[in-house]
Amino acid sequence: MNTNKIAQRIGVGVAALALAGTGFSGSANAAPSDCPSGWYCVWSGQNYTGRMQKVEGDNADLTRFSVFQSFKSRFQNGKSCDFKWYSEKNYRGDSGVIKKGSKATWSTTHFIKSNKWVNCS
Structure with missing residues (x-):
């Protein structure tokens, strides 16, 4: 050769x-399937890319988790509750409820500073 x-x-x-x-x-x-059952997960990038951060339970201060302060994708994988987010620490400011199984991805960044699990069945 x-x-x-x-x-x-x-x-x-x-x-x-x-x-x-x-x-x-x-x-x-x-991918959204990487989010464990019973958790709320966010990703730093669109389409569930980049760094993932997850939480379970109520959290009065999510600012210690950097991805929660700048994320572009989310998946609510709670077992039996909805996820209530707040724009400020200690359950204050604007808020909204995200139903179990809800997914979203955006081109702009989002943040949340505290959360509670609500409407549990």
């Missing part, structure tokens, strides 16, 4: 390894 043929085969092998590596890193992308 001549030198050119060996170089081509080595090049093909290296390219195959690079593609395999790309496949593995691609599988690390997050």
Whole structure:
């Protein structure tokens, strides 16, 4: 086998390894299904990409979690309750209720500073 043929085969092998590596890193992308049952999850990027942060239970101060202060995707995976968010710490400010199973992704960032689980069945 001549030198050119060996170089081509080595090049093909290296390219195959690079593609395999790309496949593995691609599988690390997050999805709503990555959010455990009973939790509320947010992602820093659109379409459930980037860093994920999750919480369960009531939280008077979510500001210690950086992703809750700048997220672009969310999934409410509560078991039997709705998720009530607040724009300020200690359950103050504007608020809204997110029903179990609700998902959303945006091009702009969102934040929440506290939460409670409500309307539990």
